[in-house]
Amino acid sequence: MPSSQGPADELNLFSKKVQEEQPEDFLQFASNYFNRRLEQQRVFIRNQEALALSKGIVLFPHASKHDSVTAAGSLQGSATRPSTADDQDVLFKSPFVDHDPHTTHLVEGEESEEGPSGIFKNNFNVGQAADKNATKVVDPMAPDQALSPPPQSALPRRSVVNPQPLPMNFNAERRTSVSGETLKPSNFDDWTPTNYTEKTKEQLNRLEKAIGKNFLFNKLDSDSKKLVINSLEEKSVKQGGEIIKQGDEGDYFYIVENGTVDFYVNHHKVNTSGPGSSFGELALMYNSPRAATVIASTDCILWALDRLTFRRILLGGSFKKRILYDDFLKSMPVLKSLSTYDRAKLADALDTEIYQPGETIIREGDSGENFYFIEYGQAEVTKKGQGVIARLKKGDYFGEVALLNDLPRQATVTATEKTKVATLGKSGFQRLLGPAVEVLKLNDPTRNVHH
Numbered sequence: 326m327p328s329s330q331g332p333a334d335e336l337n338l339f340s341k342k343v344q345e346e347q348p349e350d351f352l353q354f355a356s357n358y359f360n361r362r363l364e365q366q367r368v369f370i371r372n373q374e375a376l377a378l379s380k381g382i383v384l385f386p387h388a389s390k391h392d393s394v395t396a397a398g399s400l401q402g403s404a405t406r407p408s409t410a411d412d413q414d415v416l417f418k419s420p421f422v423d424h425d426p427h428t429t430h431l432v433e434g435e436e437s438e439e440g441p442s443g444i445f446k447n448n449f450n451v452g453q454a455a456d457k458n459a460t461k462v463v464d465p466m467a468p469d470q471a472l473s474p475p476p477q478s479a480l481p482r483r484s485v486v487n488p489q490p491l492p493m494n495f496n497a498e499r500r501t502s503v504s505g506e507t508l509k510p511s512n513f514d515d516w517t518p519t520n521y522t523e524k525t526k527e528q529l530n531r532l533e534k535a536i537g538k539n540f541l542f543n544k545l546d547s548d549s550k551k552l553v554i555n556s557l558e559e560k561s562v563k564q565g566g567e568i569i570k571q572g573d574e575g576d577y578f579y580i581v582e583n584g585t586v587d588f589y590v591n592h593h594k595v596n597t598s599g600p601g602s603s604f605g606e607l608a609l610m611y612n613s614p615r616a617a618t619v620i621a622s623t624d625c626i627l628w629a630l631d632r633l634t635f636r637r638i639l640l641g642g643s644f645k646k647r648i649l650y651d652d653f654l655k656s657m658p659v660l661k662s663l664s665t666y667d668r669a670k671l672a673d674a675l676d677t678e679i680y681q682p683g684e685t686i687i688r689e690g691d692s693g694e695n696f697y698f699i700e701y702g703q704a705e706v707t708k709k710g711q712g713v714i715a716r717l718k719k720g721d722y723f724g725e726v727a728l729l730n731d732l733p734r735q736a737t738v739t740a741t742e743k744t745k746v747a748t749l750g751k752s753g754f755q756r757l758l759g760p761a762v763e764v765l766k767l768n769d770p771t772r773n774v775h776h
């Protein structure tokens with residue numbers, strides 16, 4: 326059965342709800358709960374389809390009207406007409422939900438106790454924690470693009486990629502947040518993406534070599550991986566060709582098989598990257614204008630993934646951490662100076678740890694390995710001989726003093742209630758915080774002692 330998360334995640338969510346609600350009539354509760362989930366999912370798909378149709382795009386070209394009411398879970402829809410309220414009434418109405426004493430409204434994008442986008446939380450791998458008491462919830466990932474080497478002459482103007490008319494901007498409304506729209510089905514059993522073409526053996530071999538081990542793919546299950554691979558379109562770009570123009574609307578996401586590309590923001594070169602790297606995700610994630618111009622600095626072979634497949638498959642998989650941390654990082658005053666791109670790279674590098682009341686997160690005198698943001702909970706800072714010197718809460722950060730000044734930990738930080746922190750390793754701290762480091766230095770609580 327298709328679902329927004331996959332059966333295991335749906336079951337996890339469901340059992341959490343059961344624990345929370347302790348329903349007296351379990352079967353009734355279960356029936357209502359899953360009816361509502363199904364209803365939400367169908368409504369979402371209907372809306373997407375209607376939106377797409379309003380922009381002249383057919384999302385489900387192979388489906389007929391009759392297909393739309395096949396067995397529960399078959400997510401085909403009518404390609405020829407927008408949905409109506411009547412459709413939804415007939416197709417989505419749960420016989421029970423209106424009168425259910427147990428029903429709680431599940432809103433897409435609803436925050437759970439577990440974090441900014443709780444609906445994803447049960448997807449995480451439980452791994453080893455930096456502190457033996459902590460539970461690490463997310464894996465590290467995402468290779469970084471190298472920083473720019475030598476300066477370059479003026480930008481070429483000619484565009485050689487994307488000769489076809491522009492793409493599926495079916496969701497052309499500008500948005501600044503990914504969260505609402507991304508808590509949605511990412512995997513449709515019966516959905517055939519528009520650009521799907523089985524790859525030849527030769528292409529598959531090349532793809533496997535170039536990108537098979539890329540973080541984009543090792544996060545995906547085999548079906549999703551196959552879907553993505555067969556949706557990729559091969560594009561050759563000559564040296565100097567403009568692949569993306571800053572300010573344009575997003576159409577494709579790109580993976581580099583061969584060659585090197587340069588990134589320019591407001592005509593200044595900011596980055597360069599080579600084989601195995603990828604770019605062009607920001608505009609597709611945030612429905613924002615392209616944040617940089619991308620030029621082939623050598624002849625390149627690229628693989629392009631259309632916007633819809635990117636959003637359906639990669640957003641909730643490979644780019645999950647960005648979605649998870651998007652709102653949280655945006656809300657942190659200390660990170661205000663970071664660009665969308667900086668925030669995205671930062672999110673890629675974060676891990677999550679949970680501490681129980683009384684657990685030590687940082688011990689005075691230890692060497693410093695991580696920087697911390699508090700996602701929820703409270704902690705107190707103590708120093709030998711001085712007792713409690715500060716209290717920390719949601720949105721605060723700590724652990725910067727040792728990293729900024731190359732010193733041992735200057736205080737002990739202990740959770741006073743269940744506390745969830747996002748952690749950033751030392752190298753990420755130095756590489757990814759950019760201008761925020763200056764703010765951290767200015768706010769250094771030991772500034773007068775060390776300087």
Ligand SMILES: Nc1ncnc2c1ncn2[C@@H]1O[C@@H]2COP(=O)(O)O[C@H]2[C@H]1O
Nearest residue numbers: 588596604605606607608615616617666
């Ligand atoms: N410093 C940077 N700022 C913005 N985008 C960058 C930067 N470096 C690389 N890029 C990539 O350039 C791409 C341009 O298109 P997007 O905005 O869709 O996504 C962008 C990123 O993938």
Ligand SMILES: Nc1ncnc2c1ncn2[C@@H]1O[C@@H]2COP(=O)(O)O[C@H]2[C@H]1O
Nearest residue numbers: 706715723724725726727734735736770
């Ligand atoms: N007055 C303070 N002195 C030292 N550390 C403090 C103080 N207030 C808060 N802290 C935090 O406690 C952390 C302990 O580890 P660090 O020394 O790496 O970074 C420290 C700061 O983030």
